[in-house]
Amino acid sequence: MATRGGRRRGLELAFAAGSVILAAIPEFLLAVGLVYVFAVSLGWFPVAGNTAPFALVLPVVALAVGPIAVFSRIIRVEVLSVLGQDFIRTARAKRLAPHRIYSRHALPNAMTATLTLTGLLLTGMVAGTVLVENVFAWPGLGTMIVQSILTKDYSVVQGIVLVYGIGVLLVNLVIDVILALLDPRSTIREA
Template identity: 75%
Template structure:
């Protein structure tokens, strides 16, 4: 009889020769199809959004005293006087060439506005995600090792309570608290703006704290489950070094759920940059979309929403591929 019982977790091992190419091909086609379908829905929603928002963007851009002839000419120049279906087809055609439209306020191409602000948001999101993973995975692994078998109840209670509390605090509220303590009271970091390395610390912490707490709890639970499996007990019976047991046998299995939730949290983290950027007056897409909504600059709002949506879809696709690489047998078979 096999040492691993029915229904128990099996260690992730590399199959000789990998997964058959046909399964990888079907996996790729399905994932690509889902991505394209989701992208089409996103583009359609972004297009309709500009027509469902209240107010006239052209009138808002030209001012309430602008003559009707000027407003009509501007609407014709932007193509807003055409039937909705024709505007949609033109919109799709422009997207294929990278044209996101023109700002009704600044008359600049939307792609240029986004290109100027996108690096700031990407830097915050990527740094926050790296910090969250860099803290959560080691912390969850260490806490699992310390509290394995019901040991150290006090440490387990302190870890669980603090992680739940930290995950429950909204990003913008944590950003305000960090600004008050470390920027206003202690004057260790800049209050706002994007300057030297110090200006990144508080925004990144505000974004990374909640996801790190959630991922650490999930990582601990998954690691505890893995450490109770038969193949780990067998590795201990062979007196393998603890470093080898944790890093080679246990961690790859525990990372599957962590990466899945991490991908979802990254999507929420990107959305959280909208509020955090406005707290710190950070020149990114988050502050741009809020300013554009106030000015009724709907083409810029439309373009930023599209960029955020594509980013979320790309993150989800990347997580699916990473999970397939880590555990190709189960992931591709279930797909």
């Protein structure tokens, strides 16, 4: 089992609680908090609309914190599940090198659920850009869709939604191809 008593149990509970809290914060709320702390109070980053490369830090952090928290929990659960399987015990009994056990046996099996979740998280991040772009006053598809909704320009809204939909389809296609290549039972690898 993943959790054990004592100090390790406390670390695992802290990790679980921290990742749940970070994953539950909406992107736009995190963006507003980051702007207040790091741009307004500390003055380390520009508040909005700057084109300098360091001005991308706060929007990227606002978009990435939630998915990274979810992703880290899923990776942890998947790796612990795979490491408890019989084929890993067999590989250890054969005295294979640890790097070979992890890279050849554990990693491909743990990556299937992880990659599937990656596709879902990437498409969710694209949807989160609509609000984050507006918080940071960045010109982009998110800002354009909000302006088009406010001006009732529905053809632009439909076009942007179509672009987002094509993006989601492409991400899912790439993830499915990678999963097929990683699957040891796949016929694609043999071709």
